Amino acid sequence: MSRHIWDFHGGIHPPENKKQSSETSIRWAGLPERLVVPVQQHIGAPAKPCVNVGDPVLKGQKLAEAAGFVSLPVHAPTSGTVAAIELRPIQHPSGMDALCVEITPDGQDEWIEHQGVGDYETLGKQEILNRIRDAGIAGMGGAGFPSVVKLGVKPDQKIKTLILNAVECEPYITADDRLMRERADEIVQGLQIVAWLIEPEEILIGIEDNKPHAIAAMQKATAGTQCEVVVVPTKYPSGGEKQLIHLLTGKEVRSGGIPADVGVVCHNTGTAYAIKRAIMDGEPLISRITTLTGDCVAEKGNYEVLMGTPVGWLLQQAGVKATDLHRLIMGGPMMGFAVHNMAVPVVKTTNCLLVPNSKEFPDPVPEQPCIRCGSCAQVCPVNLLPQQLYWFAKTKEFDKAAHFNLADCIECGACSYVCPSNIPLVQYYRFAKGEIRTQQQEQAKADHARQRFEARQARLAREEEEKERKRQERAKAAAAKQAEKKAAPAAKAAPASAAGAVDEADALAKLQTAAASTMKRYKEAQKALLTAEKNGSEHLEALQKKVEQLKAKADAAKEAFTTAKNAQGQTADAKPKPAAASKDDPFAALKQASAEDFAAYKEAEKALAAAEASGAEDVAALQQRVTELKARSDASKAAMKEARAREKEQIQAKNAAADPVKAAKLEVAKQQVLLKKASKALQAAKDSDAGADDALESNVKAAEQALEAAEHALKKIEEEQA
Amino acid sequence: MALLSVTSPHIHKPGNTGGFMRQVLYATVPGLFMLTYFFGFGTLINIALAVGIALVCETLILKLRNKPVAFYLNDYSAVVTAVLLALAIPPTAPWWLTLIGTTFAIVVAKHLYGGLGMNPFNPAMVGYVLLLISFPKEMTTWLPAAGLDNTVTAPGIPDSLGMAFLGMNPDALSGATPLDAFKTYAGQPEVLDSNSILHGVFAGFGWEWVNVGFLLGGAYLLWRKIITWHIPAGMLLALFLLSGFFNTAVDADNYPGFLHHLLSGGTMLGAFFIATDPVTAATSNRGKILYGVLIGVLTYVIRTWGGYPDAVAFSVLLMNLAAPTLDYYTQPRTYGHRKPNKGLAKSD
Numbered sequence A: 001m002s003r004h005i006w007d008f009h010g011g012i013h014p015p016e017n018k019k020q021s022s023e024t025s026i027r028w029a030g031l032p033e034r035l036v037v038p039v040q041q042h043i044g045a046p047a048k049p050c051v052n053v054g055d056p057v058l059k060g061q062k063l064a065e066a067a068g069f070v071s072l073p074v075h076a077p078t079s080g081t082v083a084a085i086e087l088r089p090i091q092h093p094s095g096m097d098a099l100c101v102e103i104t105p106d107g108q109d110e111w112i113e114h115q116g117v118g119d120y121e122t123l124g125k126q127e128i129l130n131r132i133r134d135a136g137i138a139g140m141g142g143a144g145f146p147s148v149v150k151l152g153v154k155p156d157q158k159i160k161t162l163i164l165n166a167v168e169c170e171p172y173i174t175a176d177d178r179l180m181r182e183r184a185d186e187i188v189q190g191l192q193i194v195a196w197l198i199e200p201e202e203i204l205i206g207i208e209d210n211k212p213h214a215i216a217a218m219q220k221a222t223a224g225t226q227c228e229v230v231v232v233p234t235k236y237p238s239g240g241e242k243q244l245i246h247l248l249t250g251k252e253v254r255s256g257g258i259p260a261d262v263g264v265v266c267h268n269t270g271t272a273y274a275i276k277r278a279i280m281d282g283e284p285l286i287s288r289i290t291t292l293t294g295d296c297v298a299e300k301g302n303y304e305v306l307m308g309t310p311v312g313w314l315l316q317q318a319g320v321k322a323t324d325l326h327r328l329i330m331g332g333p334m335m336g337f338a339v340h341n342m343a344v345p346v347v348k349t350t351n352c353l354l355v356p357n358s359k360e361f362p363d364p365v366p367e368q369p370c371i372r373c374g375s376c377a378q379v380c381p382v383n384l385l386p387q388q389l390y391w392f393a394k395t396k397e398f399d400k401a402a403h404f405n406l407a408d409c410i411e412c413g414a415c416s417y418v419c420p421s422n423i424p425l426v427q428y429y430r431f432a433k434g435e436i437r438t439q440q441q442e443q444a445k446a447d448h449a450r451q452r453f454e455a456r457q458a459r460l461a462r463e464e465e466e467k468e469r470k471r472q473e474r475a476k477a478a479a480a481k482q483a484e485k486k487a488a489p490a491a492k493a494a495p496a497s498a499a500g501a502v503d504e505a506d507a508l509a510k511l512q513t514a515a516a517s518t519m520k521r522y523k524e525a526q527k528a529l530l531t532a533e534k535n536g537s538e539h540l541e542a543l544q545k546k547v548e549q550l551k552a553k554a555d556a557a558k559e560a561f562t563t564a565k566n567a568q569g570q571t572a573d574a575k576p577k578p579a580a581a582s583k584d585d586p587f588a589a590l591k592q593a594s595a596e597d598f599a600a601y602k603e604a605e606k607a608l609a610a611a612e613a614s615g616a617e618d619v620a621a622l623q624q625r626v627t628e629l630k631a632r633s634d635a636s637k638a639a640m641k642e643a644r645a646r647e648k649e650q651i652q653a654k655n656a657a658a659d660p661v662k663a664a665k666l667e668v669a670k671q672q673v674l675l676k677k678a679s680k681a682l683q684a685a686k687d688s689d690a691g692a693d694d695a696l697e698s699n700v701k702a703a704e705q706a707l708e709a710a711e712h713a714l715k716k717i718e719e720e721q722a
Numbered sequence B: 001m002a003l004l005s006v007t008s009p010h011i012h013k014p015g016n017t018g019g020f021m022r023q024v025l026y027a028t029v030p031g032l033f034m035l036t037y038f039f040g041f042g043t044l045i046n047i048a049l050a051v052g053i054a055l056v057c058e059t060l061i062l063k064l065r066n067k068p069v070a071f072y073l074n075d076y077s078a079v080v081t082a083v084l085l086a087l088a089i090p091p092t093a094p095w096w097l098t099l100i101g102t103t104f105a106i107v108v109a110k111h112l113y114g115g116l117g118m119n120p121f122n123p124a125m126v127g128y129v130l131l132l133i134s135f136p137k138e139m140t141t142w143l144p145a146a147g148l149d150n151t152v153t154a155p156g157i158p159d160s161l162g163m164a165f166l167g168m169n170p171d172a173l174s175g176a177t178p179l180d181a182f183k184t185y186a187g188q189p190e191v192l193d194s195n196s197i198l199h200g201v202f203a204g205f206g207w208e209w210v211n212v213g214f215l216l217g218g219a220y221l222l223w224r225k226i227i228t229w230h231i232p233a234g235m236l237l238a239l240f241l242l243s244g245f246f247n248t249a250v251d252a253d254n255y256p257g258f259l260h261h262l263l264s265g266g267t268m269l270g271a272f273f274i275a276t277d278p279v280t281a282a283t284s285n286r287g288k289i290l291y292g293v294l295i296g297v298l299t300y301v302i303r304t305w306g307g308y309p310d311a312v313a314f315s316v317l318l319m320n321l322a323a324p325t326l327d328y329y330t331q332p333r334t335y336g337h338r339k340p341n342k343g344l345a346k347s348d
């Protein structure tokens, strides 16, 4: 049964200090007068409370529901009443309060109806997974990742090795050790449930060689099963998930990957035990084994503690004198967090409460300069260069820190432990990681904003182009009209100057529209700026600039308009009623109507966009208005086009009278257009599956014939002229 | 009750940088003993002088820089610099030589660059090279080792004090070192064979034991995990291979054997105490090997074809210059990555 044990780089051997707590059996911590159960004791979304203040609850009753896939419910650790649901201090590095359900126990400790199953295989995997989720089981060794997420193996993934992490490499902590000594059978049963779920080829139980009793107990419990106890040499941090995987299988989990990528799933001893209790006894996770140790603790040892038990109360039970308190650490000495508030509750991940006195854990001494001795690099289990990372973190060269794989640091603290200059290296790494995270978030935000802005710019540019194109079309039309007027001076009795006046009036009208539209744009921009200011948007400056630009433009346009008007006023005095001509011109009127309608539509659209952007409520109404206006604008445009086409035809006809070749050519062109139209209609009918209409087809044929005839006529005329 | 707020880890290995540096000082004892045995009390006087000057300089500079004096003096780094420099200065040196070298080492080479941990060049070697270039005569006036030809005795305390403080001319006592001797008589096998300076038990007379002394000290440092084997192994291996090759395959009369190189001059002091100065050396293990090898190569090249009989100081300083680049190109492969990062290019 000797199996090859790989080794990982680095590692340290701090004094173990486990004997103080490992030699007494697990004790019941007792029922405190109140329990404060945080709704988030796991990684993922906080659970949603499903009880109300004043509700009576039974032991094991759900207090809050899982909210999402990566989330877990929490349960009442005992029976009693819900005294409060509010923010309370919890153990979190940020020191922030979190939502907790406070329960006043009634002392009955009365269970909710619950039932375990012995032959879980009959229930099917999904049901078992659901039960594990419903029991609120999170990884109990470290971060508290919902166990069910690790257990739900994807169909395309084959798990070769299931590892039970019973290494417990942190000094002082003996919770798993004691649990294995006393409840090995239940742990193995839990492990087998896990094995049944994920069907691994091998099941390994990794235990450090400093726990001979636990090893013996586990070997006894696994006799005759396919589980294999693997003893690994004592070295911190062998219990790190990736380190243990490497020790037992020689595989490396890729940076940023998860163990399942290399066919391994790891679970903690406490978790396996909790799974057993959940499935075979029907009990949700409401208590755990916590080591109470450190020289301030009179009754060192392991306690079975209800989740939500306030730390201060618990320490009292273990005989800690409040006056002795100097330092309180939740977790082990290498990776635990300092606790500042005695009211924080024990949660699913609380494996140890360490209360050293100042002799045991002297206050940290001031840091000396890094002498680049490299001790840190020699012990880093991930094979980083901690001294370089430290350097980059200190000089805020975060990109270089990232380049030196800061992200792979597991914050095990081995480097800080050995640093002769007493540099709190891990603290620097946490700082740098936090900064990098913030930078990335800000970058993402900025990128998003930029994308939005660019999309908007592109849309505006498109619209502008569209407008420009239309303007040019209109200008062309106007030019054609003028040409017509000039070409047929006799047709109209109006004097030549009248045409000039018409032009002038036209130009003036144009100027006016321009002035009005710039003004409008300016007003709009101003409005947008106001809303932006109110909403505290980030583009304020850009907007402000734009507003200024538009104002300048509007002013310029207005001025141009006024000068033009004045000039015209003078000419108008000289020439009576020139403007009448434009009124008499039906085409100009149509054009103006169309332009106005279009402008109204555009404006409405813009208003809509603004409203949408600022999240106004009248969006629906605006939308309707936009649609209406668009219809109107389209209609007037169509009318104008028609008028224009008619006019063109007239002109052409007139011209044709003078020139037969031209007339013939025109005829050909006209027939070509007709043919095209007809074939298009046919095609459309075909595409829309309306059934290729015979009528349409014959139309096309007729058009073809007409075109041929026209071409023929043209040839004849040309020949004649030649 | 005020709970202390400290981030993890909450425990620390006993010891600090001062302890680290003190180990280095202890490790110089065997070498120092040999130097004193063979060359009298000159080196001890140098050390006492250099340490005193270094402490004064360090204190003044720390005051100028507004740093807590006691706290920084406690890191012993100034003492180590002074001792290493004094070990390299000849025992015949007048007091002002030590004064200039030490002051320059502490003030310029260390503090003007930002103090401990920030200096790119080994301060002791900067001081040494400054002296060697400025005062070549004083810096190369060595004594013959005591016991040579059964006639030489090491100078007594009065002579040593006289040379250090009273301007006594050491010329009457002086003699060549084995490195000098070989350089002078290279290519003349008769002279080389008969020169007793070159024929101790395994290498140059007297100096072989000095080097053995420093080798022992180095072994102590390795055992206490103050240094790792990479740099000394790299340097000694390079020296061994090069001298072995030229001696056996090219020409034994012009190229002395490997024992001559390994056990002469500053080889062992350089390999275990100078090149391993962590502040100025490469840091990753692969980088350290390469760094050591290159120092060995440079030492051999300068000793053999250069103008100076010994070359450890120059080689170390040259490689100090290259250390940051070496570090960029010799990063270890991080767990979970296929390849190590090279330079500033990110690999996966």
Ligand code: SF4
Residues within 6 Å of the ligand: A369, A370, A371, A372, A373, A374, A375, A376, A377, A386, A387, A390, A415, A418, A419, A420, A421, A422, A423, A425
């Ligand atoms: S252990 Fe401390 S002093 Fe040594 S290289 Fe690392 S950070 Fe610098």
Ligand code: SF4
Residues within 6 Å of the ligand: A379, A380, A381, A382, A383, A384, A386, A408, A409, A410, A411, A412, A413, A414, A415, A416, A425, A426, A429
């Ligand atoms: S804390 Fe990070 S850098 Fe330090 S030893 Fe652990 S993994 Fe390496």
